[in-house]
Amino acid sequence: MKITFTINGTERSVEVDGDTPLLWAIRDGLDLKGTKFGCGKAACGACTLHVDGQAVRSCSYPAKMAEGKVITTIEGLGGEALHPVQQAWKEEVVPQCGYCQPGFMMATAAMLEKIPNPTDEDIDNNIINVCRCGTYYRMRKAIHRAAAIASKAQ
Amino acid sequence: MDKSKNKKKGVKRRKFLKYTGASLALMIGGTWLARNPIRRTIYASAEVTIGPYPGDTTPQLWLEVTPQNEILLHSAKVEMGQGTFTGLAQLAAEELEVAVEKIKVIHAETISGNLDLFATGGSMSIATLWVPMREMAAIMREMMRSKAAEKLGVAIGDLSLMDGVFSAQGKTLTYGEVVEGVTEWDVPDAPELKPKSAFKIIGKEIPRVDLHDKVVGAPIFGIDATYPDMLYASVVRPRLVDAKMSNFDFSEAEKMPGVVKIVQEHNFVAVVAESHVEALSARKKIKFDYTPNNTWNLADIKEKIKVGTGTKTIIQKNGDSPKDIDGEGEIIEMEFRSPIGAHAQMEPNGAVAWYKDGKVDIKVSTQVPKITRDEVAKVMGISTDDVNIIPTFLGGGFGRRLHTPNAVQAAILSRAVGRPVKSFLDRKQEFQNDTFRPPSHHIMKGKVSPKGELLGLEHSIASGDTLFNYTILPKIANSAIRADIGSIRGGSIMYDGIPNHRAVYYHSDLPFATSFWRSLGLLANTFAIESFIDEIAIKTNQSPVELRLKNLTQEDAHKVRIRNVIKAAADKAGYTDEVRDGVAMGFAASIDAGTPCAQVVELSIVNDEIKIHKVTAAMDCGIAVNPDQVRAQVEGCICMGISASMFEQMDLRDNKLYPVNYGAYEMALMRNTPKEIDVVLVEGADFAGPVGEPPLGPIGAAIGNALRRLTGKRLTELPLKVG
Numbered sequence: 005m006k007i008t009f010t011i012n013g014t015e016r017s018v019e020v021d022g023d024t025p026l027l028w029a030i031r032d033g034l035d036l037k038g039t040k041f042g043c044g045k046a047a048c049g050a051c052t053l054h055v056d057g058q059a060v061r062s063c064s065y066p067a068k069m070a071e072g073k074v075i076t077t078i079e080g081l082g083g084e085a086l087h088p089v090q091q092a093w094k095e096e097v098v099p100q101c102g103y104c105q106p107g108f109m110m111a112t113a114a115m116l117e118k119i120p121n122p123t124d125e126d127i128d129n130n131i132i133n134v135c136r137c138g139t140y141y142r143m144r145k146a147i148h149r150a151a152a153i154a155s156k157a158q
Numbered sequence: 159m160d161k162s163k164n165k166k167k168g169v170k171r172r173k174f175l176k177y178t179g180a181s182l183a184l185m186i187g188g189t190w191l192a193r194n195p196i197r198r199t200i201y202a203s204a205e206v207t208i209g210p211y212p213g214d215t216t217p218q219l220w221l222e223v224t225p226q227n228e229i230l231l232h233s234a235k236v237e238m239g240q241g242t243f244t245g246l247a248q249l250a251a252e253e254l255e256v257a258v259e260k261i262k263v264i265h266a267e268t269i270s271g272n273l274d275l276f277a278t279g280g281s282m283s284i285a286t287l288w289v290p291m292r293e294m295a296a297i298m299r300e301m302m303r304s305k306a307a308e309k310l311g312v313a314i315g316d317l318s319l320m321d322g323v324f325s326a327q328g329k330t331l332t333y334g335e336v337v338e339g340v341t342e343w344d345v346p347d348a349p350e351l352k353p354k355s356a357f358k359i360i361g362k363e364i365p366r367v368d369l370h371d372k373v374v375g376a377p378i379f380g381i382d383a384t385y386p387d388m389l390y391a392s393v394v395r396p397r398l399v400d401a402k403m404s405n406f407d408f409s410e411a412e413k414m415p416g417v418v419k420i421v422q423e424h425n426f427v428a429v430v431a432e433s434h435v436e437a438l439s440a441r442k443k444i445k446f447d448y449t450p451n452n453t454w455n456l457a458d459i460k461e462k463i464k465v466g467t468g469t470k471t472i473i474q475k476n477g478d479s480p481k482d483i484d485g486e487g488e489i490i491e492m493e494f495r496s497p498i499g500a501h502a503q504m505e506p507n508g509a510v511a512w513y514k515d516g517k518v519d520i521k522v523s524t525q526v527p528k529i530t531r532d533e534v535a536k537v538m539g540i541s542t543d544d545v546n547i548i549p550t551f552l553g554g555g556f557g558r559r560l561h562t563p564n565a566v567q568a569a570i571l572s573r574a575v576g577r578p579v580k581s582f583l584d585r586k587q588e589f590q591n592d593t594f595r596p597p598s599h600h601i602m603k604g605k606v607s608p609k610g611e612l613l614g615l616e617h618s619i620a621s622g623d624t625l626f627n628y629t630i631l632p633k634i635a636n637s638a639i640r641a642d643i644g645s646i647r648g649g650s651i652m653y654d655g656i657p658n659h660r661a662v663y664y665h666s667d668l669p670f671a672t673s674f675w676r677s678l679g680l681l682a683n684t685f686a687i688e689s690f691i692d693e694i695a696i697k698t699n700q701s702p703v704e705l706r707l708k709n710l711t712q713e714d715a716h717k718v719r720i721r722n723v724i725k726a727a728a729d730k731a732g733y734t735d736e737v738r739d740g741v742a743m744g745f746a747a748s749i750d751a752g753t754p755c756a757q758v759v760e761l762s763i764v765n766d767e768i769k770i771h772k773v774t775a776a777m778d779c780g781i782a783v784n785p786d787q788v789r790a791q792v793e794g795c796i797c798m799g800i801s802a803s804m805f806e807q808m809d810l811r812d813n814k815l816y817p818v819n820y821g822a823y824e825m826a827l828m829r830n831t832p833k834e835i836d837v838v839l840v841e842g843a844d845f846a847g848p849v850g851e852p853p854l855g856p857i858g859a860a861i862g863n864a865l866r867r868l869t870g871k872r873l874t875e876l877p878l879k880v881g
Contacts, residue, residue: 014590024435025435037832038377042820044817047821072641079375080560094370097786097787100790101504103553104549104553127827127828134502134825135797136503136554138794140828141835143828
């Protein structure tokens with residue numbers, strides 16, 4: 005079936021079976037490779053993107069549910085400049101292998117929309133993706149830094 | 159055409175050392191039929207020696223200057239997060255006299271001829287290229303200098319070089335302008351390298367060279383690679399260990415939408431389809447029978463991996479076993495275990511291949527480009543020159559990509575359908591077909607004098623294969639070396655002050671694939687030794703820090719460095735045996751690949767859960783090429799070590815390995831990560847030593863030791879659980 009949605013500010017259509025996970029529709033259908041496959045069971049968060057502003061694990065989200073919705077992926081997170089989360093990630097030099105990082109940045113950006121100044125406990129409860137290189141320590145610092153950058157910008 | 163890579167005739171012979179000898183191969187050759195004492199020397203040197211870089215260090219293979227004034231560094235080492243690309247760029251920039259940003263590091267394709275004969279791994283990339291990379295850059299610089307002098311019509315001695323620009327008598331030439339139009343180069347001998355005091359870029363905390371790509375989600379990984387008109391494949395992989403698959407029935411799978419072809423070739427079966435999801439769905443419809451050879455459960459594995467069972471090799475022998483030591487004293491004995499560990503790297507294994515006109519290009523995340531190339535050529539029956547492995551960034555390595563048969567499979571599938579094919583494992587296949595960290599069993603025995611002195615210490619290890627399962631090693635390696643150098647890593651006793659200290663290894667084959675897992679046996683071996691040392695300290699009423707220092711008596715460089723690291727960690731953390739406000743400290747130390755590391759863990763128990771508040775780590779890798787990235791590796795090892803020490807374990811029930819996905823395979827997450835990680839870098843050597851794995855040593859034991867002091871109970875099995 006043909007599914008149409010707005011992704012990173014542009015209206016796009018994909019022709020896939022409606023039950024195809026949104027992840028594959030975007031990666032292979034639209035060639036946006038920033039959203040990663042990790043587990044296929046919504047267990048690791050590598051595929052996190054935003055649907056209507058909500059963080060969604062796209063490996064377990066049927067493409068047909070995205071019809072008419074607004075999707076943001078890592079490629080569209082920042083627009084012209086880097087998003088405060090990406091900026092903070094850079095300043096703290098967070099990534100190692102880098103594979104899980106888009107998912108973490110998308111999860112963080114969604115959290116900061118709801119909780120602009122998260123406590124460590126907020127971070128522990130909301131950022132539950134998996135990073136095998138163990139960059140969590142720097143991520144926590146980057147999340148606090150991103151909150152500071154975003155609040156300064158306002 | 160006018161790239162400096164094109165070296166032609168008229169070139170002077172360079173004299174610098176070309177490393178073609180592979181230390182490991184020499185080691186095996188030299189050990190064949192060797193006597194035990196020689197073997198033990200090898201085991202000992204494997205723990206502290208950095209071998210030569212196993213590959214070609216011709217500057218033109220590694221460095222390329224384009225007329226657009228871009229310097230390309232073609233790296234035979236792959237980037238899997240460890241920061242090697244950044245380190246190599248810093249080493250090259252230092253001698254080339256350019257800013258790091260001027261250098262673009264890319265993976266060397268195998269067709270370029272720039273091959274690492276073995277692998278990226280073992281914490282050896284920067285350590286082995288520390289001299290050769292700088293020499294290659296220095297030679298390149300001098301090649302440029304002499305050509306610049308010629309072009310400008312000035313004497314070489316009159317040229318000055320700054321930020322990649324030569325100047326003399328008011329005239330300037332950039333590197334790019336120097337190479338323009340040049341097809342023949344004089345290659346000088348390696349000039350003298352800059353002394354440490356002159357370093358401007360080495361030792362500087364510049365951001366990772368791949369930072370921007372990784373922050374914007376650039377398509378840099380194997381799974382992101384594409385070719386035009388590409389198809390997708392899913393390969394059938396066994397869910398059962400030690401079982402044969404037969405009687406394949408494709409009738410249902412063939413009818414599934416999008417299926418292009420079902421291929422049964424070489425030793426595998428796969429579906430090729432128009433999309434990834436269609437390939438996956440159709441593959442699940444393939445029916446077949448399993449014939450298990452034997453029934454396996456976890457209890458059978460524990461029975462096999464047991465001190466006293468399997469092939470015995472004495473890996474360290476200084477004096478007698480505790481029971482044979484004369485004189486008064488108490489024998490203390492403890493038993494430890496570690497589980498089967500999964501790699502659980504985030505990017506699943508796979509490859510994208512395009513077979514055309516008898517040649518094949520393969521984009522793949524691999525730690526072994528050269529070995530993969532050779533394997534593809536052999537299986538496809540084509541020349542290695544007709545196989546080009548194009549390495550991509552790796553979504554984690556950790557030893558999981560030391561064998562990448564998916565490249566062969568993708569190549570065969572591409573040939574079978576006449577189009578490019580991308581083939582990747584799903585996560586369940588990853589967990590069930592991992593090359594696991596083998597489980598281990600340890601018996602620590604010590605003899606303590608009435609005065610509380612350690613008279614003897616013996617570590618007996620039982621484990622499975624790591625090195626011996628490595629495809630590059632000939633089968634004779636097993637019987638030649640006898641003790642698997644991977645499994646015994648960190649297994650010897652570093653405390654030379656104990657008059658009798660020994661280590662014994664028992665090897666058994668396992669019914670599932672096992673291989674390298676970041677730091678190999680180091681985590682489990684250090685857990686056993688350092689938990690036991692802590693227990694001795696408690697029994698004899700000594701400070702665990704003092705007990706360790708007291709038993710490191712020799713004045714050789716390694717022992718001095720270990721002592722300094724132990725002191726640095728204890729001082730920085732303010733180590734104490736006392737439990738304060740419900741927070742206990744645990745201390746542990748290890749030396750791996752010549753890099754000593756000591757850690758202090760501070761933890762408490764909150765709601766029946768271990769809560770680690772802080773880890774202080776001191777490490778001496780010699781010169782830190784990029785201290786920020788060295789700290790990142792220490793932090794990463796600590797997080798991965800916490801995960802492996804407190805959560806991770808595989809189960810085996812009726813030949814099936816469990817769990818098969820994240821979540822069920824418990825791992826440390828953000829909430830389990832200490833809020834504070836304090837890294838002290840001690841620079842006790844004048845070379846850049848190994849970094850990526852040594853900090854994984856102490857963490858498990860340090861957690862266990864803190865728990866012992868907090869609860870009074872000694873935990874002897876990983877993962878550590880309370881409540």
